[in-house]
Amino acid sequence: MPAPDPVPPPAPADRFNLAAHCLAAQARAHGDKVALLLVGEGDEVERWTYGQMDAAVRRLAAGLLTLGLPPGARVLIRSGNDAGFVIAFLATIAAGLVAQPASSQLTVEEVLSLVEDSGAVAVILGADHLHERPALSHLTVLAPDDVRRLCETPPLAAYAATAPDDPAYLVYTSGTTSRPKGVLHAQRALLGRRPMYADWLGLGAEDVLLHAGAVNWTYTLGVGLLDPWACGATSILYNGPRDPAVWPRLIARWRATLFAAVPSVYRQMLKACDLTTFDLSSLRHGVAAGEALPFRLVEDWHAATGTWIYESLGMSEISTFISCRPGEPIRPGSPGRPQRGRRVAVLPVEAGETPLPVGETGLLAVHRSDPALMLGYWNRPEEEAAVMRGDWFVGGDLAACDADGWLWFHGRNDDVMNALGYRxxxxxxxxxxxxxxxxxxxxxxxxxxxxxxxxxxxxxxxxxxxxxxxxxxxxxxxxxxxxxxxxxxxxxxxxxxxxxxxxxxxxxxxxxxxxxxx
The missing domain is CATH 3.30.300.30 (ANL, C-terminal domain)
Incomplete structure (x- = not known):
């Protein structure tokens, strides 16, 4: 086996690169530890250590820089639920470019609309999307063979010297308009996720986290990959046929300690499986996001497994910031409390920056100082202005807080729908x-x-x-x-x-x- 590529030294304190934070320190400290288990049909397993992932990311990043793309250029990633997507996403950020992940479920028509809006100059295509190459021919198209060639480039000696406020990735979300809008996140977004490690995920370096979603979805990308890697934990993703019985089988087979999914996955598991026939003794708890979690489902899961499901509430613009805390009682009907370190308020619906008293319903707001908050909406200054009220980002969620700090959700103030966790x-x-x-x-x-x-x-x-x-x-x-x-x-x-x-x-x-x- 060839000698591993040398790991670059730490960046200066005034520099922060999201990809480096996920990989560089872990590769230095425990390069042989498994970072990712990608399980396929028939339990085929693809293993990636931190050292291997770090080297692959820096090699592709160096290859991307040979293309002459300008700093900050958007690179759309159109790939499946595989290691190729993971490497492409982090390599783009490692090179100082802006990653634009796209769901593999989108039609070509929808992808072209996103490209037109973002001004993406390149697209990384997975094997399942090669038939779309003619439609995207006005871009620099990188098919799997092109990516393999770029990965032969000597690795970057250091990750891009980005600042915390420099852009890292651009995701598109449905809002109140007829076309999705781009949410631009900074490199610091990963630092902004730290409050959830204790106050929702209960995540540490020894954990093995299994996520039921596809990695090109931001819930999976964050909770299933970036968060475990920021903590030095092991992530498990699955890219085989979707069957509710696969999840308890994977928990038992790989001794997963944490399981993340949307509530409907838990519901399907309870309906389709006798969970008592699986050895789930390694599992400490589950977490759920994306849609409301009925307490009856939590009770049914606990009766079947002896573990709890902890809910969270968030937005594409800031990820999760309200959650139930592992090891503490759940209050039925509430998604939880603000994570410690967050500045959260309920503001009047019409106007004003003065938080409402306990018990009054208004719009849920997060302070602009939160490092997880987006840089802004891509080329939508009028929509950006509409959600900023002084020092507060105001979303469309109606809520009230009780005297103990628990949040009570009262629906949306607009017509945005929730479909299996997608807005x-x-x-x-x-x-x-x-x-x-x-x-x-x-x-x-x-x-x-x-x-x-x-x-x-x-x-x-x-x-x-x-x-x-x-x-x-x-x-x-x-x-x-x-x-x-x-x-x-x-x-x-x-x-x-x-x-x-x-x-x-x-x-x-x-x-x-x-x-x-x-």
């Missing part, structure tokens, strides 16, 4: 449906189909003489939207409710046509 704009879905033949009007809203399950629903008014069916509506969506954005339910209605000034009243349309029994 989805109804405007984006309505825009995709607007040119579907046979649709005269459409409104899209999130509706409950069970007490603890909500789905995206399209309320469709047929055009005169149209025989449009729900199957044709869904087929149209599949060609224009990622699967997680597409409606799961289509209801044909005689009209779409509107406000006094003519705007679509989505919630009123849903209440009229799809009421949930009290």
């Amino acid at each position: 989805v704009s109804p405007l984006e879905v309505e825009k995709a449906l607007a040119d579907c033949p046979g649709i005269a009007e459409v409104a899209v809203a999130e509706t409950r189909v069970r007490e603890d399950v909500s789905v995206i629903t399209a309320f469709v008014v047929r055009a005169p003489d149209s025989d449009l069916t729900d199957d044709r509506v869904l087929a149209h969506c599949s060609g224009h939207l990622a699967a997680y954005k597409a409606p799961r339910r289509v209801l044909f209605v005689d009209r779409v409710e509107r406000t006094a000034n003519g705007k679509v009243a989505r919630k009123a349309t849903a209440r009229r046509n799809a009421p949930f029994p009290a």
